[in-house]
Amino acid sequence: MNNPDAQNRIDFLKDQSIQHNAGIPTTLWTWEEYYGWLSLGGLEQSPSFIKKYPKGSDGETVFKDYLNRGELSLNKEF
Numbered sequence: 001m002n003n004p005d006a007q008n009r010i011d012f013l014k015d016q017s018i019q020h021n022a023g024i025p026t027t028l029w030t031w032e033e034y035y036g037w038l039s040l041g042g043l044e045q046s047p048s049f050i051k052k053y054p055k056g057s058d059g060e061t062v063f064k065d066y067l068n069r070g071e072l073s074l075n076k077e078f
Helices: 004-014 031-042 049-050 058-075
Strands: none
Touching: 031 058
């Protein structure tokens, strides 16, 4: 990667954990998990997504938290 700031943001994510709501265990950041959750983006209104991750469920919370952390971290200004 030719952009040192972007590489710093990527390296920073590797050592991060994601804090969720009370009762949901902390999730350690992994790119595999992020890409998995990212691939579900846009499907939130589909019947199969709603069935697997109902509104207010732990799964929906982890989905949103993972995407938010990735977006905030990768768009962060250094």
